[in-house]
Structure formats: C-alpha cells, structure tokens
Amino acid sequence: MVRRKTGLVLAAMVFVVLVLGGAVSLAAEKEVYVVASDIAWPPFEWVDEAGDYVGFDLDVMRAIANLEGYKIEIRDIAFDSIIAGVKAGKYDIGASGFTITDKREEVIDFSEAYWKSDQAVLVRKDSGLNIITALSNGRAIGAQRGTTGADWIQSNLIDQGIDIELKLYETYPLAVLDLVNGNLDAVVQDEPASQISVAKQKAIGIAGVIVTGEEFGFLVQQGDPYGLLAKISEAMKELRASGEWDKLVTKYFGE
C-alpha cells in the first residue's frame, strides 16, 4: 500500500509539472500555430486517397495563414477533445465545423461565423421511416460525441420524455456505418456532411431537415492570447472580397 501511495504522489507531481510547463511556454507570438481538427468529416475535413488532409475548414485555415503570414500545423484530434485541448493551450485554433454555442463560449472564444448549417435526419431507405417516426419512442438514434447533433437529441427528445436510445460514436462516419448496418434507426448530423454521407452510402437517405440555424466558427483559447481572432476576421474579409472564398465554397459544396 505504501508503494502505491508513493506512486500516486509521483503521478500528481508529474501532472503539476506538465500543466505548469504548458503554461510557461505560452509566449505572445508563435511562428507555427497548431490547428486541431477531427479529420473524418467531409466536406469540412477529411483525409483523401493520397493521405492528405483536405476539406473546406482546412483550406480556409491555410488561406488565412497564408494571408496573415504565419505557419500552421494541422493535427487530427478527436472532436470531443478539441475544445478541452484548446482550452488547455495544447492547440491554438480549433477548426472542425464547430457550432457557436453559449456553453462552448464559456470555455473558449469563437471567431465570427463562417458557415450556416441545419441538422439532417438520416435513415435507411428500406426502413420507411420519416422525420417524425424516426424520432419517436423506442428508436435508437446515433450521433458523434460532443456535437450539437448529439445535444439536439438529448435536449429536444430525451429531456422531453421521449424514449430514445442515444448512441454516441467517436466519429460521424462510424455512426453512419452503424445506421447502414442496421444497429440504429436514425442519425442526426449536420446537413452538408449528411449530403456527403448519402452520396457515399446508397442504402441511406435524408428523411428531413431540422432547421436549427446553427453557425460555425473557428475557436481559440479564451482571451485570445495570440490575437488570432482579429487576423482570422481580417483574412476572411479579404478572402471574400477577392472571390477566393466563393471558389472554396464551390470546390467543396458545389453550386
């Protein structure tokens, strides 16, 4: 038992050193900013056949870095860990189709909105479910952990007393796969990504769209220690004025 206690004390000391070490390394400017993204969510971010990180969010991040004269390093991070990591100063920017919500704004800061989205309800075509029957008593519904889609199911269905089994997944593609496999009745996912899902999986379709009017933003540590939000906002204006923005939109979302 004594040895176990010593081990715990040691572990605690390592934690403290790590946390302090992270805090000390925060300088006012950086040459390379770490961008965290959950790169499994086309068309916003995914890995293409060549193994490269592509997608709307990432191209926007690269264009902004280019305009503002800083370098970025894009890292593939689990979606539900990005906000905690940005909060802890491990990553400088979160760019992963994050909806701007009050709850998230309590722990990190958002850029101005860059995209609008609603939630789509995906079902198997042969199930004959519509948007009402897919979201009613006894259904198993999937979403990615930590997303507004998961939040919506919790607060608008489960908390309202509807008997729903909410199943949470590490990524949306896994939730969609489980729907195709017949383990779920429906998946609630942002509409643009859902369009890609149904294009890839012929067995499923969009039963309907829940108009949530969500807005996506990029996120940084609270207080914005590197002044990144001003740079992002300035660069987004420039991209829009130059027509570069529209080109990216067409590239990833079609017309």
Next chain:
Amino acid sequence: MSFLNLSYEIMPGLLKGAVVTLELTVCSISLGFILGVALALGRLYGKRPVSLFCTGYIEFFRGTPLLVQLLILYYGLPPYGIRLSSFVAGILGLGLNSAAYQAEYFRGAIQSVSQGEIMAARAIGMSRFKAIVNIILPQMFRIVIPSWSNELIYTLKYSSVAYMIGAPELMAQAKFIAAENFRYFEVFLVVAFIYLIAVVILSRILSVLEKRVRIPGLQMAQ
C-alpha cells in the same frame, strides 16, 4: 466549481458506466476462462489437429490488437448477416481475446505440475482423462491464481476499449461527460480512481482466495 462538488455531480453517470464495465469484465473473463481451459488442454493433450487449432487460435488472438478484433466483430460482421449489439460484441471480443491469454497461463500452470503424477495415476489404473480431471486440473487452478489475477485486472482495464464500439461503459460515460463540461482533467482523475479502486478490490479478493486454496506442502515458491 470545486473538485469535490464536480466529482459528486458526475458520480452517478460514472457509476452507471462502472456497472457496465463490471458486467463486461465478469462476462468476458468467464467466457475466456471456459474457452481458455479448453484451449490449454487441447493444446497440450489434444490430437495433432486439435492441438494445432488451439495453437493457431492463441497466436491469432494474441497477435492482433483487441481494438481491431472489436471493430471487426461490431462493424465488420453485419454485411455478412451477423449483427451483434455493442454489449454482446464487447463481451465476445474481450472474452475471445482473454481466452488466448488465459490459455497460456493455464498451460504454464499445467506444465509446472510434475508429469510423473500422470504416470503414477495411470499406473494405478486411472484413465488419462480421469488423471487430468482429478490430478492436473485441481492443481492447475491453484497454481494459476497469481498470474490469472493479472489477466483479470487487464481485462477490467482493457474493457475500456469497448467505448469505441459504443458500449456505455465507464470510459464512454467519462468521455460523454467530459465532452459536455470540458473538464477532462477532473473527470478522468475520478475515472482513474474508480478503476484503481476496482483493481485493488479484485486483487485483494484473489490474494485471499490464493491463500485459502493453497496446497499444503507445496509452497516452495514463498
């Protein structure tokens, strides 16, 4: 919010997950136990094809990552008409995997029993089967306890991998809670303590059991 307040608030959700973790552990370790005994006996005493099959099984399940096995079971099988729930796939994956490791522990224990005892049993007219059941197995179960408790602890901790296939166990609950309140450090510290407490209790129980069933006169290891 202080750490204690937060711990208190998240405890019900975590304990719900801990119950599922225990269920996963108990079911899969039992499945692994039964299969493990069969595999160890098959490998040591089976005819050549049986022995080869058991060896192949053990090598396959020890040679591939548990996560890969779980993903195959849960996401890979449905197109072939086999649909398992997260919980069942979790038990099956953990159990089949654990069986391979347990089989090796059992084999080691069997081989540490003097083979002269089987010869002696045969000499007084016991069949080989009887000798194994009455002479070898009772000793094996006693000898294997210390290394087997290792496997139990591993299974308890590795059951956390089942969150990847959506089983609502402790790890999944913790990730869910942390994704809601963004307090990773606190949530996972509490989770670490829950695992630690469970492991300490289990290893205590097993060491008591070990003393209880010790074979008198066979304690040269101590």
